[in-house]
Amino acid sequence: MTANPTPFRCGYVAIIGKPNVGKSTLLNSILHFKLSIVSPKPQTTRQRVLGIYNQDDAQIIFLDTPGLITPKYELQSAMMRIAGDAIESADALLVMIDVTENDSEEFIQKVFSETLKNTKLPAVLALNKIDRIAKDQLLPLIAKFHSTNLFTEIIPISALHSDGTDRVVKSLIPLLPESPAFYPEDVLTEQPERFFVAEIIREKIFYHYAQEIPYSTDVIVEEFKERDRKKDFIRAAIYVERSSQKAILIGSKGAALKQIGEEARLAIEEFLGRKVFLELWVKVKEKWREDRRTLKDLGYM
Ligand SMILES: Nc1nc2c(ncn2[C@@H]2O[C@H](COP(=O)(O)OP(=O)(O)OP(=O)(O)O)[C@@H](O)[C@H]2O)c(=O)[nH]1
Ligand SMILES: [Mg+2]
Structure with missing residues (x-):
């Protein structure tokens, strides 16, 4: 035996x-x-x-x-x-x-x-x-x-x-309890790709901006399209609370936002294992951190 x-x-x-x-x-x-x-x-x-x-x-x-x-x-x-x-x-x-x-x-x-x-x-x-x-x-x-x-x-x-x-x-x-596995072995997470794409953009913002900007910012993926024989198309909005923050995020002649976009795109491609086209835009949404409806849209509640 x-x-x-x-x-x-x-x-x-x-x-x-x-x-x-x-x-x-x-x-x-x-x-x-x-x-x-x-x-x-x-x-x-x-x-x-x-x-x-x-x-x-x-x-x-x-x-x-x-x-x-x-x-x-x-x-x-x-x-x-x-x-x-x-x-x-x-x-x-x-x-x-x-x-x-x-x-x-x-x-x-x-x-x-x-x-x-x-x-x-x-x-x-x-x-x-x-x-x-x-x-x-x-x-x-x-x-x-x-x-x-x-x-x-x-x-x-x-x-x-x-x-x-x-x-x-x-x-x-x-x-841990004695139990069979809940997920197949090749599954790493259950959260959607969109979530991680938004997170990666947020990470770049945390690295590049000081003081209140990272904390006044959030990212939402508005469009994520897989296209035949073309790179995936991703459009994401960056929410900020004030127009002064929008100006800082975009930077002179758009240079700061361009850099965030490039770094984020490379990291997203590494994460997804495929090429993407990434479009970013900045939107002022006053006091979004206090607004339960926006927080719901952003997945926090
Ligand atoms: N020197 C050193 N730095 C570390 C170590 N582990 C993490 N860090 C650094 O600590 C910082 C915070 O790491 P995170 O993993 O984001 O910490 P966290 O606990 O998830 O933080 P929150 O998400 O803000 O709660 C980063 O700069 C990391 O590189 C470590 O073992 N040694
Ligand atoms: Mg953490």
Whole structure:
């Protein structure tokens, strides 16, 4: 007789933490694919991004989420609801902190006493950006979080350098229910191409503009046409809140918008694996961040 094979496990893992700690970077590193947008600025991710990881005996459906904050306007409230919904649908949590920040302990206590107070989900803690601190700083940090008794494992990682990320995957699998896979093995996400196209354009805006511009901007794909023997045609609108922001986005003689368009097109082509024609235009939509109808059109509610 042969021994029982390892049972197949499948379930949802929500990746949560403060903005900018590296949640999206980690998802991309685990998937070996640039699925979720990343930038050096906080609050880059606004929607839940679903990414599916497969191995012989498990399927993990990761939910990348917007960084947890106290909302100040309607868009941020919607982002926090999106993060809350992801937590609710999860079987386990991957909590992430940035080891270079010194308020993580407070943050963890707050998350567990407020956001997670009604959930009893098992949680793994990833201590990210260890490439930025000296090795001898790590042990006291691990000990500190170990003493909270909140985590099944505490794993130091560098998402950027894919260091420790295998261990993260390994630690999550036993926390998932025994179940067959929910998705076929060749499926990476369930969100439509349009969503990722808009995200890629938004990422370029986060990289290129300072101060309030990235936060006053959103992108919606208005037309996405596959054409016979021609490149796909994509037209996307960039929403801003004021005409002064529109002028900045477009730049002198349209140069700034042209550059965003070129960079976005290349990244979109890489993502889709095919050539596209990308047309961008900028539209002023006053106070869209506060307007529930526009937020609904943009997919936030
Ligand atoms: N040095 C270093 N930088 C990292 C690491 N992981 C992520 N970063 C950087 O941290 C910044 C934020 O990364 P993101 O992945 O966008 O962070 P996030 O947690 O998804 O942020 P939000 O979407 O805003 O909540 C980017 O500039 C990343 O390159 C790491 O392991 N080491
Ligand atoms: Mg993110």
